[in-house]
Amino acid sequence: MGLKNRFSNFVYKQLEKEKRGGREDIYSYSIRYGGRYANDDSILESSDVYELLQDISNQLMLADIIIEDGDGTEILHHPALKTLKNPNHYLSGSEFMKLMVNSYLIQGEVFPILDGNQLHLASNVYTELDDRLVEHFKIGGEIIPPFMIRHIKNIGTNHLKGVGLMELGKNTLEGVMNAEQVLTDKYKKGGLLAFLLKLDAHINPQNGAQSKLINAILDQLESIDESRSVKLIPLGKGYSIDSLKSPIEDEKILAYLNIYKKDLGKFLGINVDTYTALTKADLEKAMMYLHNKAVKPIMKNFGDHLSLLFFGPHSDKRIKFKVNILDFVPYSTKTNIGYNIVRTGITSPDIVADMLGFEKQNTPETQAVYISNDLTKIGDKKATEDSLKGGDESDKEEGNADR
Structure with missing residues (x-):
């Protein structure tokens, strides 16, 4: 100690x-x-x-x-x-x-x-x-x-x-997590939508008008932050905009994850x-x-x-x-189990009452499990023998009456 x-x-x-x-x-x-x-x-x-x-x-x-x-x-x-x-x-x-x-x-x-x-x-x-x-x-x-x-x-x-x-x-695990992250990032960013600005002429850094036009186009594209947004971008001669397809292919990644x-x-x-x-x-x-x-x-x-x-x-x-395996059983199945335990009085045995969510009576009779109301306790050998003995005596009485 x-x-x-x-x-x-x-x-x-x-x-x-x-x-x-x-x-x-x-x-x-x-x-x-x-x-x-x-x-x-x-x-x-x-x-x-x-x-x-x-x-x-x-x-x-x-x-x-x-x-x-x-x-x-x-x-x-x-x-x-x-x-x-x-x-x-x-x-x-x-x-x-x-x-x-x-x-x-x-x-x-x-x-x-x-x-x-x-x-x-x-x-x-x-x-x-x-x-x-x-x-x-x-x-x-x-x-x-x-x-x-x-x-x-x-x-x-x-x-x-x-x-x-x-x-x-x-x-x-690393491969799966990376694949999931790629898809998540892609759709967080709107499917990685991008645009390609094509020019017929060479870009001249000294060309102020050209630089101003390119920056204006880029500003317009970058301001598209919602899928419902619509932008009208007038272009001069020699300029065109094409959408750039995402290099991330969903089908291949999903097949990998599957x-x-x-x-x-x-x-x-x-x-x-x-x-x-x-x-x-x-x-x-x-x-x-x-x-x-x-x-x-x-x-x-x-x-x-x-x-x-x-x-x-x-x-x-x-x-x-x-573990109570009955926790995994649907309520309807529990009800059927209860009806199979006794013919009448579905909530009488405490074991069934507890299973179905009813209050237990906590009496010797309700704590025992019966085959049916007119028969004896399951597992009670003496009671079963007494029942059989009583049945034999009644059979003898019936036989005597017939003679």
Whole structure:
């Protein structure tokens, strides 16, 4: 605990320096200001990449975080849950999770730091393994105690660091972003419309009348700032104006984007063609495809590292992410599921009432799942046997009556 206290004191002193106007806070600087925001932001400018990242990170953001003991029993009230829901003063639990997922996917690794009851994401972290294969962490030359930080890697073939979109798809990403920028700039500037002024005579710098006429024509052309503007430019003999075609060919650039944009999805773990087709045909299948291909492995990796960060290597407690798959199901489908669970009283079982947005009754009867109102609870063996026994006795009575 002495090492942790020394580190916490260091952080406190550095924060005090910052309040007095200094900018020497290495720890908070690396956390709040980051070191690669410019590159990360430029990646997010690609709409397709942004959409894929949002779809993946939103699933984890919407997941419930639970803690289980060694027997798989959920621990409802634990201090770690409060920290995960309110990690620090500048991020909510949802924002923290989205940031962690996006950083993990783009940069290939992320470093959560647990400082007391505050959880942060650090950048500019230097890591190394010693001769005993123990990982050490430094931020700006300051040593971070290993029990306060985890190195979550999007693992590839290197055990020291992870790989993300920035590295895996670097060449493809740069090409896509450049192509998008070219088209954007072109249409920002009105399709790069330009004009060519042709003269039959040589341009003579000493010819004042010629220079005056050329400047007047250029002024008229440059003043066209709206597509609805119309300019009438009288020209003398030997002068003509032709429109200059833009060298940027939309069809070729769009064909390039249609081919290479899809590759970016593969670096995030999904096939864009498959995902797009499923999204159009069946949203539930699309979300399940995304969940199984991309989200589920991230949930497992995050859960493992956060469990070690909060509980250490010798605890049997585990942090897990719990996704409600019914969130991806249309409301009409949920209604059909409810009608299939019971024949009547669609909102009677609490499980169906909760699924459809009704208030639960929280009684033993409504918390059980029935095959139908006149039958017994599903999974209640004794009740089922009693029901069968009653049926056998009635059959005997009917048989006696027949004789």
